[in-house]
Amino acid sequence: MQCDRCDSAAVEWIRYSGEHLCRGHFVEFVERRAKRELHAQVDLQGGERIAVGMSGGKDSSATASLLADFLGRRRDIELIGITIDEGIASYRPAGIQRAKALCGRLGIEHRILAYEDTAGHTMDEVVARDPEAIPCSYCGPFRRQALNRAAREVEADYVATGLNLDDTAQSILMNVARGDVEKLARLGPHESRQPGLVPRIQPLRMIPEKEVYLYALLQGIEFHDATCPYADRAQRGRFREMLNRLEEDSPGTRHAIVRGYDQMRPLLQEAYPPATLNACARCGEPTVHAVCKACELRDRIEKFAPDAPEPA
Numbered sequence: 001m002q003c004d005r006c007d008s009a010a011v012e013w014i015r016y017s018g019e020h021l022c023r024g025h026f027v028e029f030v031e032r033r034a035k036r037e038l039h040a041q042v043d044l045q046g047g048e049r050i051a052v053g054m055s056g057g058k059d060s061s062a063t064a065s066l067l068a069d070f071l072g073r074r075r076d077i078e079l080i081g082i083t084i085d086e087g088i089a090s091y092r093p094a095g096i097q098r099a100k101a102l103c104g105r106l107g108i109e110h111r112i113l114a115y116e117d118t119a120g121h122t123m124d125e126v127v128a129r130d131p132e133a134i135p136c137s138y139c140g141p142f143r144r145q146a147l148n149r150a151a152r153e154v155e156a157d158y159v160a161t162g163l164n165l166d167d168t169a170q171s172i173l174m175n176v177a178r179g180d181v182e183k184l185a186r187l188g189p190h191e192s193r194q195p196g197l198v199p200r201i202q203p204l205r206m207i208p209e210k211e212v213y214l215y216a217l218l219q220g221i222e223f224h225d226a227t228c229p230y231a232d233r234a235q236r237g238r239f240r241e242m243l244n245r246l247e248e249d250s251p252g253t254r255h256a257i258v259r260g261y262d263q264m265r266p267l268l269q270e271a272y273p274p275a276t277l278n279a280c281a282r283c284g285e286p287t288v289h290a291v292c293k294a295c296e297l298r299d300r301i302e303k304f305a306p307d308a309p310e311p312a
């Protein structure tokens with residue numbers, strides 16, 4: 001099959017647009033959208049420091065590589081890679097190694113912050129203590145807090161994540177299905193700056209997961225190609241399957257969900273303006289409650305301590 005834009009052989013068929021693209025035009029197609037998204041989300045004036053949350057997986061590795069490429073000529077903007085080590089022995093070490101290697105190649109600083117030093121426990125310990133719980137229900141809040149803390153500690157103005165189009169559409173659907181309109185209003189990217197919270201930017205937000213994967217492969221970006229051993233217990237998996245089926249039947253569904261959401265977003269944000277944040281009474285991290293979700297979860301794990309009485 002030939003590329004629809006030149007005479008070279010096509011490497012990918014973009015189902016939702018009907019286009020066949022060669023390697024060069026595919027790479028350009030991905031980069032143009034990521035750049036457009038970055039500029040739509042943030043107005044970089046110079047002097048900023050951007051932390052990139054790097055798991056070592058394809059999405060965050062592609063994000064770091066794209067940002068380094070886009071901003072490489074701007075010596076007035078600094079990138080820092082941050083890896084959160086959840087403490088999953090069979091999975092995370094290889095990701096950390098890839099993230100470190102990529103940062104080395106891109107010439108950016110790399111830092112690691114472990115759950116052991118924030119939540120006080122590795123995810124492997126959490127799962128061993130509370131085997132009935134969905135691991136991601138602990139891991140999500142722990143990671144959000146750890147990444148925010150690490151980004152704040154390096155005085156980052158923004159924290160970029162590798163969230164892709166599939167992730168974004170799944171998050172929208174999950175919050176709709178739960179009727180959690182407030183959370184829906186607060187999904188990133190963040191336009192406003194709140195004390196203690198580093199705003200998140202998501203350059204891959206409109207790029208499908210499969211395209212990110214192919215982009216990383218074609219560009220020779222090193223990444224850890226594996227799935228977390230606890231992922232199959234996540235609720236998100238059901239929404240992923242559902243969305244894949246919808247996309248299969250009607251190509252373009254993921255884009256339509258996110259574009260539709262973006263049109264509703266100003267109305268949602270009017271109904272739910274950014275909440276006033278307090279410092280958590282226990283750890284000092286920003287929260288809308290008196291005690292943050294991560295501290296609440298830490299308490300829960302303590303109830304499952306090997307020598308603790310049976311939880312009620």
Ligand code: SF4
Binds near residue numbers: 136140228231234
């Ligand atoms: S899949 Fe769940 S447990 Fe595994 S790293 Fe992601 S959030 Fe954590």
Ligand SMILES: [Zn+2]
Binds near residue numbers: 003007023
């Ligand atoms: Zn071409």
Ligand SMILES: [Zn+2]
Binds near residue numbers: 282283284292294296
């Ligand atoms: Zn707290």
